[in-house]
Every structure is written in structure tokens, then in C-alpha cells.
Amino acid sequence: MNYAGTEPTIETPRGVAASLSVRDVTVTYPSGVTALKDASFELGPGTTCGLVGVNGSGKSTLFKAIMGFVRPTTGEVRICGLPVDEALKRGYVAYVPQSEDVDWDFPILVEDVVMMGRYGHMNFLRIPSTNDKRKVGEALERVGMTGFRHHQIGELSGGQKKRVFLARALAQEGRVILLDEPFTGVDVKTETAIVDLLRQLRASGHLMLVSTHNLGSVPDFCDHVVLLNREVLAAGPTARTFTQENLERAFGGVLRRFRLEGGQLHADDDRRTVTVLTDDERPVVFYGEGKPEDEPLRRKNNGDKG
Numbered sequence: 001m002n003y004a005g006t007e008p009t010i011e012t013p014r015g016v017a018a019s020l021s022v023r024d025v026t027v028t029y030p031s032g033v034t035a036l037k038d039a040s041f042e043l044g045p046g047t048t049c050g051l052v053g054v055n056g057s058g059k060s061t062l063f064k065a066i067m068g069f070v071r072p073t074t075g076e077v078r079i080c081g082l083p084v085d086e087a088l089k090r091g092y093v094a095y096v097p098q099s100e101d102v103d104w105d106f107p108i109l110v111e112d113v114v115m116m117g118r119y120g121h122m123n124f125l126r127i128p129s130t131n132d133k134r135k136v137g138e139a140l141e142r143v144g145m146t147g148f149r150h151h152q153i154g155e156l157s158g159g160q161k162k163r164v165f166l167a168r169a170l171a172q173e174g175r176v177i178l179l180d181e182p183f184t185g186v187d188v189k190t191e192t193a194i195v196d197l198l199r200q201l202r203a204s205g206h207l208m209l210v211s212t213h214n215l216g217s218v219p220d221f222c223d224h225v226v227l228l229n230r231e232v233l234a235a236g237p238t239a240r241t242f243t244q245e246n247l248e249r250a251f252g253g254v255l256r257r258f259r260l261e262g263g264q265l266h267a268d269d270d271r272r273t274v275t276v277l278t279d280d281e282r283p284v285v286f287y288g289e290g291k292p293e294d295e296p297l298r299r300k301n302n303g304d305k306g
């Protein structure tokens with residue numbers, strides 16, 4: 001993805017400050033499963049927050065509650081100070097889904113997927129204005145997908161599809177952007193480009209909540225972290241929250257000698273592993289492919305994140 005020369009051209013909408021408030025949210029499904037209990041945290045503008053937890057810890061349920069797909073049994077979510085329904089109506093929150101949640105056989109062009117982000121800005125006839133078309137063009141350019149605008153979405157690679165859905169979120173001009181596992185199935189180059197884009201969005205005051213099982217990159221791009229296991233185990237600035245102690249609480253059963261393996265963390269074939277060590281009470285994350293203890297690709301300290 002080439003972002004060079006495509007610095008923020010997308011205006012931030014209506015000067016609304018991004019915020020997300022999750023207060024005492026409990027979600028119990030009709031089956032009786034309580035997927036989330038008394039979850040509370042607050043996030044403000046210019047934030048990239050990692051949402052981290054094992055399989056079944058309630059990450060998707062939290063996203064669904066924020067997107068209004070499920071109603072909290074008790075508690076409340078507010079987006080930019082508004083109840084969820086009102087914030088959705090105003091297009092303040094955009095969602096980048098997991099690839100598995102999308103029917104890729106549905107025939108639709110890349111540019112039409114991105115145009116969906118503009119629906120909230122159109123009247124009921126949904127006839128795109130010149131401005132809508134311009135926003136779609138800018139969003140595609142920003143994620144480096146201009147050359148694919150007339151392709152069918154189903155023809156694209158996993159990473160390219162992710163970029164198209166990111167473009168849809170950009171075209172929508174949401175202030176709060178939810179990204180569900182944005183790094184699953186993407187190559188390292190695309191991952192770096194997505195992280196770059198998240199940095200630009202943070203700099204322009206957006207609030208991103210990013211669910212990821214790729215713990216190694218969390219200190220790289222997240223200034224805040226929420227650790228989940230059916231309840232919020234810890235939430236706050238990364239340096240204070242992404243600690244060995246909290247990670248052990250979140251990943252207790254699967255954390256062995258502070259080494260986390262992709263397959264143990266998530267039911268996919270991501271083979272990357274993470275070793276978490278403590279150094280001067282600050283977490284140091286070694287992150288590599290296959291055998292991190294033999295050949296760490298990167299060594300990241302919380303103190304040097306950009």
C-alpha cells in the first residue's frame with residue numbers, strides 16, 4: 001500500500017470529538033451464555049486501542065454491542081456522547097469486519113463496496129453525488145486500491161479485501177472505527193501499511209478499537225489496551241496495562257513460560273509466536289515467526305513506541 005503523497009485529504013466530519021464509553025455492560029444471549037459481564041472502559045479522541053483476549057472472551061460480542069447488533073442486558077454504550085442508535089444514524093461509527101463474516105460470492109465491485117460507506121450521507125434514492133464519488137476515490141487511493149476499483153471484491157486476496165473495507169470505513173468518515181482482526185490473513189507489508197494508516201487516523205483525532213490476537217504488534221501501534229475475558233480484566237494506557245501480570249490473567253491457561261503461540265491463541269493457522277518478558281517492570285515483547293526464542297525478528301519495548 002502506498003500512502004506516500006496521500007496524506008489526510010479526507011476531512012474530519014462536523015468537528016465531533018470521537019469518544020467511546022462502555023459502562024457496566026452485560027450481554028447475556030438468549031441461550032443463557034453471559035458473554036460479557038459489567039464491562040466498563042472509556043476512550044477518547046486520537047486513540048488506537050487494542051482489544052485482546054482468548055477465543056470466546058467476548059471481543060465480538062463487545063463489537064456487536066457497540067454496533068447495536070446486540071442490546072446490552074444491562075449497562076450502556078455511548079459513542080461520541082450519544083446512545084448507539086443515534087450515533088449509528090449519524091454515521092459516527094464504522095466497522096471493518098473479519099473476512100469470514102462476509103459473503104464473498106456476492107457479485108459486487110470494489111468501488112461499490114466503498115460507496116456503501118457513503119449511504120448514510122445520501123438520501124433514500126441513494127444516488128451518489130460528485131462529492132460521494134470523490135470521497136470514494138480518495139478512500140481507495142488512501143489504502144492503495146485505486147487500481148482495483150472495477151474488480152469484483154471476490155477476486156481479491158485477503159489483504160486486499162481488508163483494505164477495501166478500510167476504504168469503506170474511511171469513505172463513511174466515521175469518528176470511531178472498529179476493526180475486527182485486521183491483521184489476520186494479511187502479509188507483513190499490508191500489516192505495516194494498515195498500522196501506518198491507523199497512525200494517520202489517530203493523528204487526525206479518530207478513535208480505533210482493534211481486536212487482535214497478534215499480541216506482538218500491540219505495543220507497536222496501540223496506545224491503549226483492553227484485556228478481556230468475559231469481563232474487562234484491565235484497561236488503560238498500553239505501558240501500564242500490557243504487562244506480564246495482566247497478560248497472564250488474560251491468557252492464563254495458554255500462557256507457558258510467557259511464550260504465546262498463535263495456534264494457542266486463536267483457532268486459525270497463524271503460526272506466529274510471542275515471548276513476553278519483564279525488563280525493569282516494563283513489558284518487552286519478542287515477536288517472530290515459528291521460534292521466537294531462536295530468532296526474534298523484532299524486539300520491541302513499550303518505551304520506544306512511535
Ligand SMILES: Nc1ncnc2c1ncn2[C@@H]1O[C@H](COP(=O)(O)OP(=O)(O)OP(=O)(O)O)[C@@H](O)[C@H]1O
Pocket residue numbers: 029030031033034035053054055056057058059060061062
Ligand atoms: N449469538 C450467540 N448466541 C449464544 N452464545 C454466543 C453467541 N455469540 C457468541 N456466543 C458465546 O459468547 C461467548 C463469547 O463469544 P465471542 O464471539 O464474543 O468471543 P470472541 O472473543 O470474539 O471469540 P473469537 O476470538 O473466537 O472470535 C462464547 O462463549 C460464545 O460461544
